[in-house]
């Protein structure tokens with residue numbers, strides 16, 4: 001069989017070069033958008049991998065695989081507990097850089113669109129491989145960005161588990177991106193050499209000329225008159241990107257800035273005790289009677305101990321201002337009071353380094369259980385919180401008791417705690 005086969009003339013429509021008429025399209029525009037996109041993608045990828053590190057130790061259904069799997073992708077240290085806003089910061093950046101990248105990504109897809117309709121579809125084996133990598137780049141990119149967006153909008157219209165899908169999808173995307181950069185950086189450098197890096201931004205509408213067309217470029221063969229200048233297009237995309245970035249950080253910084261996160265689900269302080277709730281008590285499915293006077297905290301370690309809420313309140317209390325910071329990119333810092341986890345470990349007879357497995361009254365789902373590393377249990381600021389902002393925890397905030405650990409992802413901060421098992425580590 002002959003490869004590539006004969007394809008003949010392009011079919012009518014987008015496979016014909018004359019179909020694409022915008023005078024703005026061309027290597028310079030695509031390169032400029034690519035150069036703007038790259039730093040955002042680098043930040044988003046690095047903070048994404050940091051989140052993966054922070055998600056360990058294993059979180060049952062939330063972590064990826066079992067502890068020990070894929071450890072070569074973890075950093076050679078445990079996720080620290082200081083500064084306490086660390087995860088709010090890295091994950092806020094992950095979400096803000098990711099959403100800010102979207103308008104630029106879409107503009108770049110638009111600018112490179114004729115490439116997706118190349119004719120003949122395959123010219124050679126090298127060309128076939130290039131096109132396959134482009135399919136992985138575009139497919140992988142759309143997959144990670146859109147699963148990410150739907151996740152932060154708390155909408156899961158699929159049957160796979162978000163964290164591993166988003167994580168492994170990013171490998172496909174980043175590998176294809178690496179290949180794309182190897183082939184396209186020279187093209188971009190050439191475009192910048194020929195036309196200047198920012199010189200085309202000086203052209204107003206009247207002076208907006210198409211780039212010269214050719215086999216390898218996306219510049220139009222039969223350009224229309226421009227209706228917007230390149231700088232007009234880029235300013236629009238840039239404003240969209242900046243606006244989304246501000247929305248992203250609004251729900252991290254909180255306070256009055258939370259209001260600017262008007263498109264984000266955690267944009268207000270609606271919730272008991274003046275701050276938002278992610279998982280409400282009703283949604284947890286816990287029977288209210290279980291949180292009343294029958295409630296006992298079970299501690300396991302060298303010995304088993306059962307404590308009522310009164311017993312816990314009679315212990316030495318500690319107060320700390322600490323954030324809950326969710327993988328979804330929002331956070332909220334409140335003043336929590338309760339018993340340090342390491343005091344509870346000591347009570348259970350484990351006084352050296354200890355890991356903890358925390359279980360909730362909530363059963364089933366991915367959140368009923370979380371594991372804390374010894375560094376997290378050992379930090380004096382890690383609390384089994386009983387009160388927040390000088391009042392008993394509301395049911396929605398995890399009454400009778402919830403975990404709060406500095407710098408940990410929110411998913412480690414189990415609500416409606418039922419038991420804590422401490423395991424001594426060597």
Ligand SMILES: Nc1nc2c(c(=O)[nH]1)N[C@H]1C(S)=C(S)[C@@H](COP(=O)(O)O)O[C@H]1N2
Pocket residue numbers: 276277278279280284324325326327360361362367368396397398409410411412413414415416
């Ligand atoms: N029992 C239980 N604890 C939980 C959760 C949950 O769904 N159930 N969600 C976790 C996640 S993912 C986060 S970000 C925080 C959110 O705290 P909030 O629901 O009080 O806002 O609680 C964590 N603890």
Ligand SMILES: [Mo]
Pocket residue numbers: 325326327328410411
């Ligand atoms: Mo979360």
